[in-house]
Amino acid sequence: MDVLHFSDRNAGSRLESLDTLPTSGVVWLNFHRDSDPDWPVKVMQLTGISIDERHVKDASNDAHPSFTDSTENYEMVIFRSLSPSASEDQFSTRPTAFFLIDRVLVTVSPGDSRSIEATIKRLMQGKIRFAIHPAAIMYLVTNNMVDRFLSMREILIAQLNEYRDALLDPKNPFDDWRALLSHQKQILVLEVLSETQGDAITLWKDNTDTEIDDYLSVRLTDLLEHIRRVSEFSINQQREIDSLVQLHFSAVAHRTNEIVRVLTLISAIFLPLTLIAGIFGMNFENMPELKYQYGYFFVLGGMFALAIGLLIYFRIKRWF
Numbered sequence: 001m002d003v004l005h006f007s008d009r010n011a012g013s014r015l016e017s018l019d020t021l022p023t024s025g026v027v028w029l030n031f032h033r034d035s036d037p038d039w040p041v042k043v044m045q046l047t048g049i050s051i052d053e054r055h056v057k058d059a060s061n062d063a064h065p066s067f068t069d070s071t072e073n074y075e076m077v078i079f080r081s082l083s084p085s086a087s088e089d090q091f092s093t094r095p096t097a098f099f100l101i102d103r104v105l106v107t108v109s110p111g112d113s114r115s116i117e118a119t120i121k122r123l124m125q126g127k128i129r130f131a132i133h134p135a136a137i138m139y140l141v142t143n144n145m146v147d148r149f150l151s152m153r154e155i156l157i158a159q160l161n162e163y164r165d166a167l168l169d170p171k172n173p174f175d176d177w178r179a180l181l182s183h184q185k186q187i188l189v190l191e192v193l194s195e196t197q198g199d200a201i202t203l204w205k206d207n208t209d210t211e212i213d214d215y216l217s218v219r220l221t222d223l224l225e226h227i228r229r230v231s232e233f234s235i236n237q238q239r240e241i242d243s244l245v246q247l248h249f250s251a252v253a254h255r256t257n258e259i260v261r262v263l264t265l266i267s268a269i270f271l272p273l274t275l276i277a278g279i280f281g282m283n284f285e286n287m288p289e290l291k292y293q294y295g296y297f298f299v300l301g302g303m304f305a306l307a308i309g310l311l312i313y314f315r316i317k318r319w320f
Helices: 039-047 053-060 114-124 134-167 177-207 214-279 295-316
Strands: 002-006 012-015 026-032 067-070 075-082 093-101 104-109
Touching: 002 114, 012 114, 026 039, 026 134, 039 093, 039 104, 053 067, 053 075, 053 093, 067 177, 075 134, 075 177, 093 134, 104 134, 114 134, 134 177, 134 214, 177 214, 214 295
Parallel strands: 026 104
Antiparallel strands: 002 012, 002 026, 067 075, 075 093, 093 104
């Protein structure tokens, strides 16, 4: 468990333990989901507030989507974020639960949450330009989480560029469809994640009893704008993937048509030649032209002239 206390002047201090709440200032209690299973008991001891059993289960559920709810004693927000092992091929995410209880913020997070660690470091350095209170701390954490999603865009764009080059390469037929479909699936996951994130923050902001000053209100609006950018990015990526796949199959169909056209031209040229050769190969006894001294040369020349004539005709018709 991490315990942080912030005085009225935003001066932060990290406490080893806490038996009773300070008489003033803001307290942040950060519990690790795996190593602090009795966190509801500790919250009850310090604040006198009992966390609803359903909310305790929600906070402990690794698969819970972004969500918000409230009681008469506290407000709860669950926000999903990227795990340290997340990559462009696999969006591994997990939730962090926020409980806003008067001047106390309770978070239930993974023990290796980078966003929590970065926020604690920033608060300890005093690099905050607004008043510290539970909603402000929650904003700092969630903003860091969304920034990590934004940072994935360059990686995803680079990955899509590789697929684009492979799909449109005429010399090497594309056959890594499983990887492309997996990439598209991860983009869809990103879209759903961003939508639920935006819904949770918007619903909390519209219904919270917490007094939000103008500065924090602007920051929350920026946060929602960043979430919207992630959502729009994922939608555009899916559209581009669909367009690339269609373009790939159009290119394949075009190459197939070119091959068929070439084969058709070859057949159109050699079919009459084959017919002529077949006629003179029927071996009938009464075929006077077979006895003509120059018959072979005339027929061979005629076949050659016919082939050249067909080539010229097809060229005039722009069939090749």
